[in-house]
Amino acid sequence: MVGRRSLRWRDDDPDTHGPKPEAVPVCPLCERPIPRHARQSLHHLTPKLKGGTHGATVRLHQICHSAIHARYSEAEIARRLADVEALRSDPEIARFLDWVRGKPDDFYVPTRRTRERRGDGKARR
Numbered sequence: 001m002v003g004r005r006s007l008r009w010r011d012d013d014p015d016t017h018g019p020k021p022e023a024v025p026v027c028p029l030c031e032r033p034i035p036r037h038a039r040q041s042l043h044h045l046t047p048k049l050k051g052g053t054h055g056a057t058v059r060l061h062q063i064c065h066s067a068i069h070a071r072y073s074e075a076e077i078a079r080r081l082a083d084v085e086a087l088r089s090d091p092e093i094a095r096f097l098d099w100v101r102g103k104p105d106d107f108y109v110p111t112r113r114t115r116e117r118r119g120d121g122k123a124r125r
Contacts, residue, residue: 028084029064029093030100038106041065050078058084066111067096 024033025040034040039062046052071092072081081087088094092114100107 027061033105035106039108047074049074070111070113
């Protein structure tokens with residue numbers, strides 16, 4: 001009996017010895033880890049205002065989530081940017097992703113709306 005018990009409770013077996021470490025989530029947009037202490041939020045792939053209340057969501061860094069909503073209206077997100085691949089392939093978001101991938105995983109700065117969304121003139125191209 002002692003032999004079986006020692007096989008069941010080995011100190012180097014993560015299934016029987018202590019709690020398992022939690023997996024760190026990864027932002028599906030920028031593909032960087034989301035540390036526990038970093039600002040983060042759930043993004044509705046189809047905006048709630050456009051019928052996505054009970055739809056799919058993804059956990060994003062707050063800066064990634066803010067970048068989406070600073071650039072596009074709810075209608076445009078619902079119409080053409082309702083999945084992660086479509087967001088990644090969008091030229092404006094791709095430029096943002098190139099920039100943010102060089103930042104620390106917990107990086108955050110407030111995000112302003114683009115000039116086009118604010119109505120301050122023509123958007124930069």
